[in-house]
Amino acid sequence: MAVIRELEIKLNDWEARYVLESLSKEMERLKTINTQSEDEDEAADAGNDFMEISSLYENVSKNAVEIFGEQILNFGREQL
Structure with a gap:
């Protein structure tokens, strides 16, 4: 049986957006x-x-939207 390992990380808003x-x-x-x-x-x-x-x-976007809001999915370079 394979052992599934996990990594938990914390990201601020701009780090989450880049990921x-x-x-x-x-x-x-x-x-x-x-x-x-x-x-x-x-x-x-x-x-x-x-x-x-x-x-x-x-998975990441769902969690990011819950924390940062929908604007986290805006990848444009114009000012938010």
Whole structure:
């Protein structure tokens, strides 16, 4: 049986926003590979990774919105 270990971290608002933005960008990159790659293995790996990262994104964003509000998901560079 595998032992699942956990890591707990504390983030302030700007740190949480950068983590969420990075996850969002990685999800887009993986989605592009999944839909455009001619290599079936690469496309499948990207699709699997996308599903894992999207689950992480959902978990982090849910918690971040509860603490910081919906604006935490605004990744624009204009002043909030």
